[in-house]
Amino acid sequence: MDNSTIESTPSREEAPIAEGRVSSCGQFFISPLRNNHSPEVRRSLLHSFYNGLMIEAFPLEDELDPIETWEQHLNLLPIPTHPPHHLPHLPQLPQPVLAVTESQGEVVEVLLFFDAHLDQDKPLTQRTVIGGGVVEYFLESGCGLLAYFVVSPTERNRGLSKVIIQACVDSLYAIARERDPCVAYVPIFAETNDPHCVPAGEDSLAPNIRLGVLHKLGFGLLNCDYVQPPLSKHTKPCTDLLLTVFLDNNVPTYTVTTPTTSTSSTTTTTTTTTITKQKRLFLPAARIYSWIHEFWSLCLGQVCDDGVNVKLPPLRSTSISAALSFALPLPMGKAGGRSVNNNNTQQQQPFQPQLAVQRIAEWLAPFGNLVQQLRTADKIDVLDLRTKQIPISSDPVPARL
Numbered sequence: 076m077d078n079s080t081i082e083s084t085p086s087r088e089e090a091p092i093a094e095g096r097v098s099s100c101g102q103f104f105i106s107p108l109r110n111n112h113s114p115e116v117r118r119s120l121l122h123s124f125y126n127g128l129m130i131e132a133f134p135l136e137d138e139l140d141p142i143e144t145w146e147q148h149l150n151l152l153p154i155p156t157h158p159p160h161h162l163p164h165l166p167q168l169p170q171p172v173l174a175v176t177e178s179q180g181e182v183v184e185v186l187l188f189f190d191a192h193l194d195q196d197k198p199l200t201q202r203t204v205i206g207g208g209v210v211e212y213f214l215e216s217g218c219g220l221l222a223y224f225v226v227s228p229t230e231r232n233r234g235l236s237k238v239i240i241q242a243c244v245d246s247l248y249a250i251a252r253e254r255d256p257c258v259a260y261v262p263i264f265a266e267t268n269d270p271h272c273v274p275a276g277e278d279s280l281a282p283n284i285r286l287g288v289l290h291k292l293g294f295g296l297l298n299c300d301y302v303q304p305p306l307s308k309h310t311k312p313c314t315d316l317l318l319t320v321f322l323d324n325n326v327p328t329y330t331v332t333t334p335t336t337s338t339s340s341t342t343t344t345t346t347t348t349t350i351t352k353q354k355r356l357f358l359p360a361a362r363i364y365s366w367i368h369e370f371w372s373l374c375l376g377q378v379c380d381d382g383v384n385v386k387l388p389p390l391r392s393t394s395i396s397a398a399l400s401f402a403l404p405l406p407m408g409k410a411g412g413r414s415v416n417n418n419n420t421q422q423q424q425p426f427q428p429q430l431a432v433q434r435i436a437e438w439l440a441p442f443g444n445l446v447q448q449l450r451t452a453d454k455i456d457v458l459d460l461r462t463k464q465i466p467i468s469s470d471p472v473p474a475r476l
Contacts, residue, residue, distance in 0.1 A: 103206075103235060104189040105242055106199060108149055109182070118151050119200045124187055124207050132225040132279045137310040138266075138303070140222070145209070148183035180373055182212040182250050186242055188235065205230040208243040212250040213373075217258065218366035219247035221265040221321070240292050244321060260325035262358060264318055264366065265294060266303060270465050272315035286317075286460045294319040295326075295356060295457040297363065299448050302441040304374035312441050320358060320457060328354045329454070356457035364449040371442060 108117050125142045133139040146152040188206040189199070208224040224239045244263060251258045267289055268282040275281035280288075301318035305311055320326070333351045338344060449455075 101238070102191050102233070103238055104191050106187045106189065107246065108185040108187065112199075114151055116200055117149055118146070120187055120204070121145060121149065121151070121185060123200070124185070124204045127204060128207060128225045128227060129223065133223065134279060135268075135273075135277065135313075137306065137313045138268075138316070139306070140209075141307050144306075145183060145185060148181070149185065180214050180369065182214070184210050184212075184246050184250065186210070186239070186246060188239060190230075203227075206235050206239055208239045210243045210247050212247055212261075213366055213369045214254070216362070216365040216369045217251065217255075217261065218362070218369075219251070219261050219263040220366075220370070221247075221263055236288070236292060240321075244323070260323075262362060262366070263321040263323075264297075265289065265321065266301070266316045267319060269315055269317050269463065271463070283464050286464050289319055290460040293322050294460060295322045296460045296463060297358065298456045298458050299360075299363070299452075300445050302445045304371040304442070306374060314441055317463060319460060322356065322457070326356050326457065327358070328356055330354055357454040358457065360449045360452040360455050363455055364446060367445070367449075 106112075106120065108120060111117070112120070121142070125145070129139065143152055186208045187204050189202050190205055194202045204227075206224075206226040209222045211220045211222050212218075213220070221240070221243050224236070224243065226235050226239070247261055247263055248258070251261045267285055268278055270282035270286065273282050275283065278285070297318045297320055299318065301316055303313040303316050331353045333353065335349045335351055336346060337349065338346050
């Protein structure tokens with residue numbers, strides 16, 4: 076994205092404000108939470124952002140992470156003791172050199188934005204969060220996800236969306252280069268509602284408008300199906316989303332050569348063939364799958380019953396069902412099952428592996444349909460997001476957010 080379009084001065088480090096270091100970006104203050112502030116301040120700011128902006132902006136339960144997930148990644152809650160659901164290694168993909176100390180194989184950063192000139196004399200926890208972005212960097216695949224970005228309705232038309240997007244992109248590249256300074260490209264994905272599946276009234280911003288906004292912010296549409304994994308035990312995979320990718324200068328391209336024949340007739344008939352070359356953007360199918368593979372694995376590790384280990388099929392597996400395997404826990408005691416503490420007494424609750432496996436299998440059915448397309452393709456084209464807009468719409472696309 077062209078930084079000249081961002082209505083702010085270049086980023087620079089400022090003196091500590093209130094409880095943590097805060098960067099200044101023109102008319103907005105940016106406060107990253109991952110390595111800043113005391114735990115009490117991080118929790119207060121996170122809850123203010125989540126309850127004040129996120130719940131209203133993302134009303135569909137299946138599409139919003141539980142706040143406990145972010146608290147775990149920001150070291151505000153203990154990480155679950157059961158192991159994550161590891162996936163088979165993908166040897167055909169280049170792996171970055173990593174010092175993995177983050178929880179569950181990903182790094183989550185929450186960036187909060189404040190008005191630089193409003194309530195400057197107040198502690199940060201008493202100032203109003205006017206926007207924010209949540210990014211996730213996946214350690215194994217080396218990909219990023221712009222999981223969420225939101226602008227307060229009262230702060231729109233100030234150019235804040237572009238500032239948030241650029242800060243999120245910069246943050247993901249910085250996290251990647253902390254681990255491998257030689258990283259040249261980080262694919263950055265973002266999900267958005269499909270206007271053909273989600274009515275305008277069910278989203279805080281009509282999906283048709285949102286596509287136009289993402290296009291203006293520098294995203295393109297990946298020409299493949301997409302299914303979001305379940306984000307909690309109480310949600311299901313989401314099939315109403317489109318997968319987009321941020322279009323920076325590092326997105327790979329290939330050339331399509333198209334011959335065009337024209338015929339002119341005067342005294343004699345002349346046929347002319349013109350060769351047209353067109354560059355197209357794409358991502359390797361294997362790179363997309365490596366991220367989806369990791370994303371699903373990490374989500375299943377958070378939402379599955381303790382002791383149920385899910386192994387998803389590798390990219391070139393010939394059969395989803397044949398490659399899918401489950402490692403179930405050993406029974407405890409003569410009665411079997413997991414031991415739980417209820418009213419200070421130990422009771423044996425039978426563990427029902429068949430029900431657990433059935434639920435996970437239902438979750439993975441759309442996953443199998445998704446990877447079928449990726450297994451049969453070498454590359455996935457990046458299209459103009461506006462091609463998915465519903466042609467007839469009375470909702471104007473804002474000129475600038």
